[in-house]
Amino acid sequence: MKVHISGFGPFGKEKTNPTARLIEDLDSYRIDGASLQLHLLPVTVQGIYDYATLLSGESLDEEILVIAFGLAGGRKGMTIERVAINCFDFSIPDNDGQNLIDTPIVPGGPDAYFSGLPIKRIQACWQRSGIPGSVSNTAGTYLCNGLFYLLRHYTRTSGARGGFIHVPYTGDIITDASEPTMSYADVLSAAKIAIEVAIQHPDDEVLPGGAIC
Amino acid sequence: MKVHISGFGPFGKEKTNPTARLIEDLDSYRIDGASLQLHLLPVTVQGIYDYATLLSGESLDEEILVIAFGLAGGRKGMTIERVAINCFDFSIPDNDGQNLIDTPIVPGGPDAYFSGLPIKRIQACWQRSGIPGSVSNTAGTYLCNGLFYLLRHYTRTSGARGGFIHVPYTGDIITDASEPTMSYADVLSAAKIAIEVAIQHPDDEVLPGGAIC
Amino acid sequence: MKVHISGFGPFGKEKTNPTARLIEDLDSYRIDGASLQLHLLPVTVQGIYDYATLLSGESLDEEILVIAFGLAGGRKGMTIERVAINCFDFSIPDNDGQNLIDTPIVPGGPDAYFSGLPIKRIQACWQRSGIPGSVSNTAGTYLCNGLFYLLRHYTRTSGARGGFIHVPYTGDIITDASEPTMSYADVLSAAKIAIEVAIQHPDDEVLPGGAIC
Amino acid sequence: MKVHISGFGPFGKEKTNPTARLIEDLDSYRIDGASLQLHLLPVTVQGIYDYATLLSGESLDEEILVIAFGLAGGRKGMTIERVAINCFDFSIPDNDGQNLIDTPIVPGGPDAYFSGLPIKRIQACWQRSGIPGSVSNTAGTYLCNGLFYLLRHYTRTSGARGGFIHVPYTGDIITDASEPTMSYADVLSAAKIAIEVAIQHPDDEVLPGGAIC
Numbered sequence: 001m002k003v004h005i006s007g008f009g010p011f012g013k014e015k016t017n018p019t020a021r022l023i024e025d026l027d028s029y030r031i032d033g034a035s036l037q038l039h040l041l042p043v044t045v046q047g048i049y050d051y052a053t054l055l056s057g058e059s060l061d062e063e064i065l066v067i068a069f070g071l072a073g074g075r076k077g078m079t080i081e082r083v084a085i086n087c088f089d090f091s092i093p094d095n096d097g098q099n100l101i102d103t104p105i106v107p108g109g110p111d112a113y114f115s116g117l118p119i120k121r122i123q124a125c126w127q128r129s130g131i132p133g134s135v136s137n138t139a140g141t142y143l144c145n146g147l148f149y150l151l152r153h154y155t156r157t158s159g160a161r162g163g164f165i166h167v168p169y170t171g172d173i174i175t176d177a178s179e180p181t182m183s184y185a186d187v188l189s190a191a192k193i194a195i196e197v198a199i200q201h202p203d204d205e206v207l208p209g210g211a212i213c
Numbered sequence: 214m215k216v217h218i219s220g221f222g223p224f225g226k227e228k229t230n231p232t233a234r235l236i237e238d239l240d241s242y243r244i245d246g247a248s249l250q251l252h253l254l255p256v257t258v259q260g261i262y263d264y265a266t267l268l269s270g271e272s273l274d275e276e277i278l279v280i281a282f283g284l285a286g287g288r289k290g291m292t293i294e295r296v297a298i299n300c301f302d303f304s305i306p307d308n309d310g311q312n313l314i315d316t317p318i319v320p321g322g323p324d325a326y327f328s329g330l331p332i333k334r335i336q337a338c339w340q341r342s343g344i345p346g347s348v349s350n351t352a353g354t355y356l357c358n359g360l361f362y363l364l365r366h367y368t369r370t371s372g373a374r375g376g377f378i379h380v381p382y383t384g385d386i387i388t389d390a391s392e393p394t395m396s397y398a399d400v401l402s403a404a405k406i407a408i409e410v411a412i413q414h415p416d417d418e419v420l421p422g423g424a425i426c
Numbered sequence: 427m428k429v430h431i432s433g434f435g436p437f438g439k440e441k442t443n444p445t446a447r448l449i450e451d452l453d454s455y456r457i458d459g460a461s462l463q464l465h466l467l468p469v470t471v472q473g474i475y476d477y478a479t480l481l482s483g484e485s486l487d488e489e490i491l492v493i494a495f496g497l498a499g500g501r502k503g504m505t506i507e508r509v510a511i512n513c514f515d516f517s518i519p520d521n522d523g524q525n526l527i528d529t530p531i532v533p534g535g536p537d538a539y540f541s542g543l544p545i546k547r548i549q550a551c552w553q554r555s556g557i558p559g560s561v562s563n564t565a566g567t568y569l570c571n572g573l574f575y576l577l578r579h580y581t582r583t584s585g586a587r588g589g590f591i592h593v594p595y596t597g598d599i600i601t602d603a604s605e606p607t608m609s610y611a612d613v614l615s616a617a618k619i620a621i622e623v624a625i626q627h628p629d630d631e632v633l634p635g636g637a638i639c
Numbered sequence: 640m641k642v643h644i645s646g647f648g649p650f651g652k653e654k655t656n657p658t659a660r661l662i663e664d665l666d667s668y669r670i671d672g673a674s675l676q677l678h679l680l681p682v683t684v685q686g687i688y689d690y691a692t693l694l695s696g697e698s699l700d701e702e703i704l705v706i707a708f709g710l711a712g713g714r715k716g717m718t719i720e721r722v723a724i725n726c727f728d729f730s731i732p733d734n735d736g737q738n739l740i741d742t743p744i745v746p747g748g749p750d751a752y753f754s755g756l757p758i759k760r761i762q763a764c765w766q767r768s769g770i771p772g773s774v775s776n777t778a779g780t781y782l783c784n785g786l787f788y789l790l791r792h793y794t795r796t797s798g799a800r801g802g803f804i805h806v807p808y809t810g811d812i813i814t815d816a817s818e819p820t821m822s823y824a825d826v827l828s829a830a831k832i833a834i835e836v837a838i839q840h841p842d843d844e845v846l847p848g849g850a851i852c
Contacts, residue, residue, distance in 0.1 A: 077390025085509050085538060085563070102546065102630070112511060112538030120528065132390040137511070138564035171399075177290025177345040180393035186384075204528065298722050298751060298776070315759065315843070325724060325751030333741065350724070351777035417741065503816025558816040597825070603716025603771040606819035612810075 001063040001199060004037045004055065004162075008070050008143070011043035012092050018170045018184055019069040022191050029192065034065075034199050041147070044096045045088075048147040056154035065198055066151045066162030067117070069191065070144035075168040076180040077132030078190045080119045081139040084148035084164065085112045089141035105149045113152035117163030120204040122194045124213035131190045132182065139164055161202060165194055214276040214412060217250045217268060217375075221283050221356070224256035225305050231383045231397055232282040235404050242405065247278075247412050254360070257309045258301075261356055265363035271371065278411055279364045279375030280330070282404065283357035288381040289393040290345030291403045293332045294352040297361035297377065298325045302354035318362045326365035330376030333417040335407045337426035344403045345395065352377055374415060378407055427489040427625060430463045430481060430588075434496050434569070437469035438518050444596045444610055445495040448617050455618065460491075460625050467573070470522045471514075474569055478576035484584065491624055492577045492588030493543070495617065496570035501594040502606040503558030504616045506545045507565040510574035510590065511538045515567035531575045539578035543589030546630040548620045550639035557616045558608065565590055587628060591620055640702045640838060643676045643694060643801075647709050647782070650682035651731050657809045657823055658708040661830050668831065673704075673838050680786070683735045684727075687782055691789035697797065704837055705790045705801030706756070708830065709783035714807040715819040716771030717829045719758045720778040723787035723803065724751045728780035744788045752791035756802030759843040761833045763852035770829045771821065778803055800841060804833055 005026060007019030023040045030036075041047045058064050072079065086109050088100035119135050126133035139145035148164035155162055170184045197213070206212055218239060220232030236253045243249075254260045271277050285292065299322050301313035332348050339346035352358035361377035368375055383397045410426070419425055431452060433445030449466045456462075467473045484490050498505065512535050514526035545561050552559035565571035574590035581588055596610045623639070632638055644665060646658030662679045669675075680686045697703050711718060725748045727739035758774050765772035778784035787803035794801055809823045836852070845851055 075390070076393050079390070082513070082567075083511050083538060085540075087508070087540070089561075110536055110538075111540050112509060112536075114511075114513070114537050127388045130384045130388070132384045132387060132394045134390040135515075137567060141508075141563060171343045171345045174345060175340045175343070177288070177292070177347040180289050181345045181395075183396045183399055185398075186396055295726070296724050296751065298753075300721070300753075302774075323749055323751075324753050325722065325749075327724075327726075327750050348728075350780060354721075354776060501816070502819050503810075505816070553814045556810045556814070558810045558813060558820045560816040597769045597771050600771060601766045601769070603714070603718070603773040606715050607771045607821075609822045609825055611824075612822055 001034050001065060002037060003034050003065045003067065003195065003199065004039065005195065006039040006041050006051065006068045008041050008043050011095055014173055016173060017071050018167050018187050019071055021184065022069055022188065025188055026191070031196065031199060042095055043143055044094045045098050045100065045143070046096060048143055048150055051147065052150035052154045055151055058158065058160065060158050064155065064158065064160035066155060066160060067195060067198060068147050068151060068164045070147070070164065070166055072144070072166035073169050074179055075166060077134060077168060077182060078126055079134055079136035079166040080117065080122050080194070081115060081136050081148060081164040081166060082119060083112050083114050083137065084139060084145055084152055085141070086110065086149055087141050088146055094143060105146050106153050109153055113149060115163035116152065116161040117198050118201045118204045119163065121201055121212050122197050125193050125197050126190055128213050129189065129193060131186050133190065136166060139166065161198070214247045214278060215250060216247050216278045216280065216408065216412065217252065218408065219252040219254050219264065219281045221254050221256050224308055227386055229386060230284050231380050231400050232284055234397065235282055235401065238401055239404070244409065244412060255308060256356055257307045258311050258313065258356070259309060261360040261363055264360065265367045268364055269367035271373065273371050277368065277371065277373035279368060279373060280408060280411060281360050281364060281377045283377065283379055285353070285357070285379035286382050287392055288379060290347060290381060290395060291339055292347055292349035292379040293330065293335050293407070294328060294349050294361060294377040294379060295332060296325050296327050296350065297352060297358055297365055299323065299362055300354050301359055307356060318359050319366050322366055326362060328376035329365065329374040330411050331414045331417045332376070334414055334425050335410050338406050338410050339403055341426050342402065342406060344399050346403065349379060352379065374411070427460045427491060428463060429460050429491045429493065429621065429625065430465065431621065432465040432467050432477065432494045434467050434469050437521055440599055442599060443497050444593050444613050445497055447610065448495055448614065451614055452617070457622065457625060468521055469569055470520045471524050471526065471569070472522060474573040474576055477573065478580045481577055482580035484586065486584050490581065490584065490586035492581060492586060493621060493624060494573050494577060494590045496590065496592055498566070498570070498592035499595050500605055501592060503560060503594060503608060504552055504613070505560055505562035505592040506543065506548050506620070507541060507562050507574060507590040507592060508545060509538050509540050509563065510565060510571055510578055512536065512575055513567050514572055520569060531572050532579050535579055539575060541589035542578065542587040543624050544627045544630045545589065547627055547638050548623050551619050551623050552616055554639050555615065555619060557612050559616065562592060565592065587624070640673045640704060641676060642673050642704045642706065642834065642838065643678065644834065645678040645680050645690065645707045647680050647682050650734055653812055655812060656710050657806050657826050658710055660823065661708055661827065664827055665830070670835065670838060681734055682782055683733045684737050684739065684782070685735060687786040687789055690786065691793045694790055695793035697799065699797050703794065703797065703799035705794060705799060706834060706837060707786050707790060707803045709786070709803065709805055711783070711805035712808050713818055714805060716773060716807060716821060717765055718773055718775035718805040719756065719761050719833070720754060720775050720787060720803040720805060721758060722751050722753050722776065723778060723784055723791055725749065725788055726780050727785055733782060744785050745792050748792055752788060754802035755791065755800040756837050757840045757843045758802070760840055760851050761836050764832050764836050765829055767852050768828065768832060770825050772829065775805060778805065800837070
């Protein structure tokens with residue numbers, strides 16, 4: 001199985017992005033039977049369409065899994081996104097200075113796509129590991145949601161599974177406890193848990209024995 | 214130097230209290246030149262007065278430092294308290310079922326005492342270690358503030374230094390990211406930093422070289 | 427034009443619902459050229475499907491507008507919803523005791539529908555009137571989102587326009603300022619503004635002169 | 640009885656201050672047996688010391704009541720402050736550009752003063768009128784707390800009663816529901832209730848019949 005993992009670079013008023021660090025640190029991460037492809041994406045409209053083009057060119061002969069990570073400042077833990085909507089509506093411009101308001105991501109595309117990841121199972125496995133996390137019902141209307149929509153749209157016919165995970169602020173970004181944070185060590189653990197669970201389980205079905213994780 | 218460290222047991226709807234775990238884990242902690250006395254306090258009015266009596270009986274011949282820890286659910290990081298006020302005003306009863314409303318902690322005592330810890334230095338040292346933390350201007354009106362007031366009141370003539378530190382929820386208490394949390398590992402590191410800084414520095418004076426930590 | 431307006435009765439731990447009061451108070455409200463049909467809905471799965479059936483039976487010969495109101499405790503002002511998703515995932519049972527987890531609202535239906543209301547124009551008109559409000563990207567996964575999805579699904583072929591507006595807590599529900607509230611007078615004004623704007627303008631196009639409201 | 644009422648002008652990034660508007664609107668407000676003196680204060684250290692000097696010059700022959708209002712953005716309703724602490728610790732400079740860090744308001748003064756207003760009665764009367772409000776345990780460490788401390792310190796020997804009330808953002812300041820707000824009409828009602836209650840009742844004693852309001 002080929003597993004595409006992406007993170008974003010810094011944007012807005014932040015100088016770092018924990019999901020960029022994730023991509024760096026996952027370089028040495030090995031999972032039997034899976035080939036991890038790591039992608040650090042710029043926070044630009046162009047960047048996410050380019051990545052979608054790359055994903056859409058994948059061979060249909062291989063099983064593909066796509067997991068995208070992004071930063072969502074203000075959240076109280078890891079959040080796995082339930083749904084991507086066909087709408088760009090930025091509150092700040094992207095890193096190219098482009099500002100899109102009420103613009104479809106894919107003109108004529110469906111209004112939304114649900115995640116293709118086992119979102120409840122991933123949440124349950126985070127919880128079992130003592131990592132705060134929840135399911136989120138909105139990925140916003142910026143590039144995170146845009147990437148999530150595109151990765152679902154351009155892999156919809158190939159059978160690839162995929163979804164999006166939001167990471168909260170880490171302690172190196174918010175040092176004065178003015179916003180909720182999570183330690184980067186927990187973020188890295190949570191990312192590995194999510195990747196492993198998504199590789200092993202295509203959906204949220206209850207496991208033999210009754211548990212979900 | 215004798216260092217009295219206290220934490221509280223569980224209260225309200227929580228089944229655990231990270232400050233109880235702190236007391237357990239600090240048992241193996243050694244600091245040169247300091248004798249740590251660890252105290253797990255019940256969440257009762259009686260319990261904090263008993264502890265104050267113990268503190269007030271300390272010999273004046275030895276240097277004494279008192280650091281009390283308590284849980285403040287909802288906070289976004291470690292918080293070191295600036296001031297204790299002479300008021301019990303509970304929103305839930307204590308673990309003995311006692312509910313005190315608008316009641317002085319020490320009738321006739323001063324309205325408040327400032328902390329005797331180097332609060333800005335401790336905050337700066339947390340920040341330097343990547344641990345989210347801030348100074349808080351209210352310890353509430355429950356037993357945490359009560360203990361803080363009592364420890365200041367009953368050591369005011371002996372020259373003992375002391376203060377109070379609030380710990381946020383940890384991931385084992387809030388598993389669904391509905392409230393901000395901090396990893397227990399970070400809480401333990403933050404507690405050790407605070408204890409060491411308080412032992413070494415009586416106040417917030419700027420260090421040689423210009424830094425505070 | 428026929429305008430269907432709905433609110434919900436109380437649910438969960440609340441004894442009142444400001445959207446029930448809206449339905450009562452709009453009884454004496456008259457708009458030229460519009461016939462208002464007011465509906466107080468029970469907070470049950472059955473109730474929203476019954477209402478959808480009623481809406482789907484409307485004649486195609488008349489212009490129809492559907493505006494549904496619901497309570498969203500914790501929000502900081504009026505929120506007009508952008509999108510309804512095809513998912514029931516309750517955190518509390520409905521008033522019949524039914525608890526639906528990860529269940530499609532319309533099996534085989536599209537993942538989501540965008541609102542058919544001029545959401546940015548309504549937001550701008552609230553702002554112009556000094557009423558706090560914003561566009562929301564999630565209506566949740568309870569009955570509010572369910573009703574929103576159903577009203578879009580069952581009027582999708584008839585050309586009816588429609589959408590959903592969430593109302594925050596009012597001061598009679600939260601009296602201790604523990605959650606954000608809005609005065610009921612402002613909620614009523616906001617509802618009337620939304621109804622009038624939706625009647626007059628099918629979309630968010632910029633008005634002659636450059637303003638949106 | 641002479642009643643000194645104060646509000647502040649704009650500060651920080653806000654262009655208006657609802658407590659300045661209060662001072663304007665209370666100009667036409669009459670209460671039998673009370674002479675209202677209205678003061679619009681600049682948001683400067685100098686301004687609050689000047690006002691304290693004015694208050695300290697009041698004749699001891701007349702009964703004096705002092706109620707100060709200030710803005711506390713982010714709060715969810717009216718808040719009546721319990722305690723003023725002897726500490727300036729600004730996060731932004733005052734309107735003169737002065738920035739005070741960890742500085743006593745009155746060197747050698749007591750660490751804190753409790754409010755001289757019937758805080759629980761005022762809270763209860765707000766609640767009875769459907770106005771969201773609570774008691775706050777910190778007035779911060781900026782000029783609001785500074786004024787509160789000074790008005791208590793400089794009237795401590797004269798028997799004057801006095802205290803401080805924080806007002807949340809109003810809808811004209813925060814128009815996008817990104818922070819909690821209260822309608823200005825409710826703020827004005829709340830201010831009048833507080834003034835009347837403080838004139839009539841020196842403390843929180845239970846009224847004949849058992850109610851507090």
